[in-house]
Amino acid sequence: MNRLPDLSLETSPLTLVEVIYSTAIRDVMSADPIVVTRDTPMSTVQQRMRDHGVSGLPVAEEGRLFGIISVHDLIEILQQGKLHMPVSDCMTERVVTLEEEMPLSMAISTFSKYPYGRFPVLNAAQRLTGIITVRDINVSLVNRLLQQVSKFESMLDSEVTPGLALNRVFQTRKHDFENGGKASTTIKKHLVEHHVDRSLVKRVAIASYELEMNQVVHSIGGTISYRITPEAVEILVQDRGPGIANVDNALTEGFTTADDWIKSLGFGAGLGLPNAKRVSDIFFIHSEPGVGTTVKAVIHLQKQTKEQEA
């Protein structure tokens, strides 16, 4: 069987990482799935699978998930000639589930981890709202990547200021205060040399530096990538952990987990993420404890919507 490619943050193209982290499972799954109840006979299961062309059905009653019944379970029952049996005697009860709000990346890694062909999707209230298959993921990925490719193709046609456009990736290391900030300094210099408006340069510099130093101070290391076009500066920072336990807290001014040593260096006042968000036109953060944090910050170079705040 063909295996899914390794979709790690480190090695994947930025466009793909962006798509799989910014797309929610809710937007990919098949909503309102066909379900069977615990007392449905297996003969009905056979009929439903045939009628709808599916190879697995969640067992649910009024939104509460009890298990899942697959075509493999059905084959076994057929061999035993026990089609009269109720679903509850044949289903798998311990089901791996996903949640609507999770990013698509989570679904992909779950499919890589388990041999199953589908996972039920629950909402925040733990009610069944959908089902996700590899086919759903494929269709969604192809569509979204096509959109991105079209966007890039149209960018190729647009008039690019000579030299301003830039794609660069920098590495950061834990507590490396000697090199921390070099990426931001380099990018700021590049923008100044290409005569970008001073207040816009300042906003890019602040967002970039706050995010870069956050990685140096809090993470075990990661990357900071820049995509500069005449329209915008996109900053994508990705680290390998430890992840933020509560993103809302981290976005609150004054909340900090920094120790005294970090504070003695002039950092860790709990203003970093809120300040980066303040100067950005688009700001997106996703963090998973134990996995890592991804932040995307965009500053438009043409619409000066937040100029007054810099």
Add this chain to the structure above:
Amino acid sequence: MTLAQIAPLLHATIMNGPVDFESTVVSHVVASDLMSDVLVAHTENFILITSLASDQMIRTADLVGASGVILVNGKQPPASLTKLAKELEMPLLGTALPKFEACLAAGQALLQETTA
């Protein structure tokens, strides 16, 4: 007011001065040892008065577009700091004055200028 006018009022020595002090305009002061505070400062044409002698202090000053940095309390900057100041063309001055006195001297001069 220019950096060249402020420097003698603070009895400051020049640790890095690649830029023309005569043409470097100063109209505000930001005094902090917390780089996070400097990064949220909303002013332009300001000097940073600080007692934090670290490389990151110079980087922060550069990234927010400070006109110069004044290191107080007679702190001697590490070699890496002066090197970085040169590289980033950031004016760096040192004074034996404590931070409060330095702020007072710079503040009075700026006030006199605006009321003159």
